[in-house]
Amino acid sequence: MSEEQNLRFKIASGEPEFEQIFRLNYKTFVEEIPQHPPNPEKRLVDRFHHENAYLIALDGDQLIGMMAVRDKRPFSLDEKLGNIDRYLPPGRRICEVRLLAVLPSHRNGMVFQGLLKLLLDHGLSQHYNLAVISGTVRQQKLYKHLGFVPFGPLVGAKEAQYQPMYLTLEEFQENARPILNVPSTADRALNPLSFLPGPVSIRPEIRAALDQLPVSHRCDKFKEEFAFIKTLLCQLVRAQRVEILLGSGTLANDVIAAQLSLMSGRGIILSNGEFGDRLVDHAGRFGLSFDALELDWGGVFDCEQVRSTLDRHRDAKWLWASACETSTGVLNDVEMLKELCAGRGIKLCLDCISLIGTVAVDLQGVYLASCVSGKGLGAFPGLSMVFYHHDVAPQPSRLPRYLDLGNCAAHQGIPFTHSSNLLSALQAALKRYDTQQPFAEIAELSDWVRPKLRELGFQILAPDAHASPAVITLALPGEISSQSIGDLLQAAGFLLSYQSEYLRRRNWIQICLMGDCSRQSLVALLTELRKVTGTGN
Template identity: 30%
Template sequence: MRGRKIKAQTGFWHNAWRYKREEPSLEKILMIPGPCDVEQDVLLEMSRQVVCHYGTEWTNFYNQTCDLVKELLNVAGDVFIVNGSGHLALESMVLALGERNDEIGIVDNGNFSHRMIEILDTYGIKPKVLEIEWGKIVTPEQVDEFLTKNPTVKSLALVHSETSTGVLNPIEEIGRITKKRGIIFAVDAVSSAGIVPIDMESDGIDLCATASQKGIGAPPGLAIVAASEKGLDFIRKRKKPIPGWYASLSIWDKFRREQASFQPYSITMAVNLVFSLNKCLKAIKEEGIAQRYKRHNDIASMLRMGLKELGLNIFCKEAEATPAITVVEIPEEIGTINLINHLKNKYDILIANGLGKLKGRVVRIGHMGKNARLVNIMALLRGIEEFLVQ
């Protein structure tokens, strides 16, 4: 035993799972904060013959996929889907938030919200920062006070589901504040879109960045940015171009309008990724976002109950936790790397270490999309219990 009181191996989880491990391979159960495992019918879309990335037939399919994203996020403006990771979507979103001398507000309460500051700094843009302790949400009252103290801030950006700390920031309440003040509200929903209901129109969200490989459940490789009518108007009325080219929403918007019926983007589109994204979006629609949210919440609750049964602590308050991942504290004498390697080598399950100031202090467990299933949670808890009693 590793100097910590835990449940005996004859406990509840011991006989909950029998896992037959095959020979080691690159394929693991991806219980990391993304990407997640992909459904077989979605993978089959990737094996389709490559089609031309322009022309009426393809553009109709691409636009249908954009419409499915618009429906998922309830936005009346437009959606841009481009080859790239969630970071491309994030960079495109934050660069659109203002001119070089405009004041941009950033809520910094985790690794990925801090990444927005780093991106802006690369372009010589210094935002106003509302710093919140890692592991805590930002409250509407804190946002209101911050904006009162910084009346020249024209836009505010935050991360919805912060996968470095496990919190889910209250975008609905914050959106009401930014809407009332008339400022642009931008949300990183890379790990929440497709899991947590997001209503851009009702919540006053003007720009929303996400990606294909997390809550939506498709393979990695597509960056997605949705813009409200207000967000589009904000971008189009800029006096100076957005810095860069590939990450510029002005460029994306230009091609979207000028080549709307033939090739509504400036690149060779990863058509098979769009096939898979379309399949996932239709599956989400069929399941229903409310039911999907409930499924993820139920799985998250079961996992956290099991972790607490094993004597481990959740890093943030459970009432403030995202249903996409769980961040759990690991005692120093146990070691995060030791636990990660045990699960990988014996159970073919991958979980992730902490990021930034939390590296070596926590592990991050993803339960998104296909992986939000009881069978995965049982296997994981069985492996953790076995490790703890060694």
């Protein structure tokens, strides 16, 4: 592994990191640059410690570099020069950057570059558009190259002199781009950042897995890998069995509807959005007998609503619902549905198409559940799955061949031609789920970006307590067109979901955290959102 791959850049948190900051602060600003007197503890706590955000570089768990960012006035430069506003462009949101320090053993450019990237991301997230520093006179050439503008007289002792300087966000983004490898708008338009619910942004290792020579679905190698992928899928959701189909989620739900058509008796369908309505449509096309419990889009089913519905329809044999209502971002309470159905002997069926891969899922107690490769699992679209636990028999006289789950099971899941390439990509995607880390990453990104969106004035449709971490539906005010905003974002290289008819009709736009998403890409998106909507200025 290269040195660069070992490095991590983050906002400091926790006492172990702060203690290392105090000691690096001492090494740099007492021992190397004599700004403070020595002390026997060999640690230096900054006087603004509790107001600082520390941007740090770690090699493993060792602190190797840092800088501190603070936005509370007066700044240290205010104390040295008086109110510095007279030197600065007006109307700016200002922060002061201090305490830049890198261990001598790591002064090779990579740490400084990483800290600058983190500074840009942090500054954008906090809406800063101007930074002030005291730049060492020994590095004036570098600072000017980055776009810093000197102001006022030198500060500091004779042996450690500093030039006050400021840097605007625009200059930083423009001048630092070659150093930070920050894509321009033109570059991003050619390589857009995807926040779609599918197709999602694909990780490099998954792309590489797709780019292999195709293998016949009849050869032993294919069958072995196919069986292994089925095992990985079942382990992921605690299901006993799964069939992998060549088609979209609509196919998987049609297969579920086909299985329900073999049962006698009525069912119940829950709908609180577009994809609940589609389950109603699936059931209608198969001539199923059912009653529907429908809420306004964005509504949340509570236990009493569902219980009273089941009490009114005591002849119900099955219940079908979307676990994650993708149109609104609402997570329906799967555990509550499992408990209610189990107590009445009702077979629970779930559309898990936007759920699996984004949160931990337990399908024990679920009769049939649908999923796809190209959403939460982060692979390419084209494969869908139906999970189940029971024996299923072929139904040649009652079901079309392609919709017959029992026919798939009877042929070990391979009754027809399959795509070895799509399966290889899916297998590569599933490798990430050896731990709970993918779910934690999505939750962390979601928890970070939701308040940022609200700060910009956006209304998030799903209440936080019932929200998917991976689907954020924004209900825009009438004066802002989702179509226009979506088009502008797309032109700038950001792909959001807004073109579906049901979204256009309601003036909604969606940010989805599936596939290869990062804090850096979200920071860039928020910056562009502010620009195209004129919010948060």
